[in-house]
Amino acid sequence: MASILVVDDEMGIRELLNEILTDEGHTIYAAESAAQARKIREQMRPDLVLLDIWMPETDGITLLKEWSKTGQLTMPVVMMSGHATIDTAVEATRIGALNFLEKPIALQKLLKTVSKALESSPKFVEPEEGKISQGTPASTSVPKTAVVESALLPPEGEYISGIAKTYFDLPLREARDLFEKAYFEHQMLIMGGSMTKISEYTGLERTHLYRKLKALGIDTSRNKSES
Numbered sequence: 741m742a743s744i745l746v747v748d749d750e751m752g753i754r755e756l757l758n759e760i761l762t763d764e765g766h767t768i769y770a771a772e773s774a775a776q777a778r779k780i781r782e783q784m785r786p787d788l789v790l791l792d793i794w795m796p797e798t799d800g801i802t803l804l805k806e807w808s809k810t811g812q813l814t815m816p817v818v819m820m821s822g823h824a825t826i827d828t829a830v831e832a833t834r835i836g837a838l839n840f841l842e843k844p845i846a847l848q849k850l851l852k853t854v855s856k857a858l859e860s861s862p863k864f865v866e867p868e869e870g871k872i873s874q875g876t877p878a879s880t881s882v883p884k885t886a887v888v889e890s891a892l893l894p895p896e897g898e899y900i901s902g903i904a905k906t907y908f909d910l911p912l913r914e915a916r917d918l919f920e921k922a923y924f925e926h927q928m929l930i931m932g933g934s935m936t937k938i939s940e941y942t943g944l945e946r947t948h949l950y951r952k953l954k955a956l957g958i959d960t961s962r963n964k965s966e967s
């Protein structure tokens with residue numbers, strides 16, 4: 741399992757990559773702009789970044805240069821674009837990008853590129869059975885409002901929302917669904933049911949958040965009218 745930051749101004753692309761890579765067992769952080777990507781990078785260091793080239797205000801190449809100059813380009817970055825020229829791809833590689841994905845992104849090409857990029861990630865190690873690989877925080881002091889980086893499991897025999905730690909014995913998809921349900925139920929509790937706060941805290945678009953909660957069987961009907 742790896743932490744992957746997806747930076748793209750197209751909601752459809754963010755949601756598609758989130759669904760595909762989440763199914764592969766990765767933890768996805770989404771940013772719709774360079775500004776959001778900067779904030780996430782300040783709070784944690786992902787194992788991999790999928791970065792769109794053409795974005796409003798600040799494009800991917802400019803953001804890549806910023807990270808390179810400030811010493812934050814310490815993880816592999818794969819650029820994405822449907823209109824990039826060879827010169828643009830070469831420039832991105834010169835700055836420090838590892839690879840390039842052309843849109844529309846083919847599923848097998850995406851998975852192969854991600855797998856190859858993670859092999860070069862300086863801190864990502866394929867998890868051994870029963871262990872989880874997590875992204876590395878940018879510092880040891882992370883503010884409470886920072887993006888959630890890791891999941892702290894209870895001591896042996898204790899429960900999270902009635903789910904015993906023995907769910908490690910379940911297939912990955914089932915175990916992940918159980919954990920995500922417990923996680924979002926916990927967030928709804930501490931955020932007072934505010935979809936806006938949960939969306940900001942988890943980095944999920946509200947539309948995708950509602951879809952995720954519905955798929956997990958979590959009742960959100962009382963929050964539908966929230967602005």
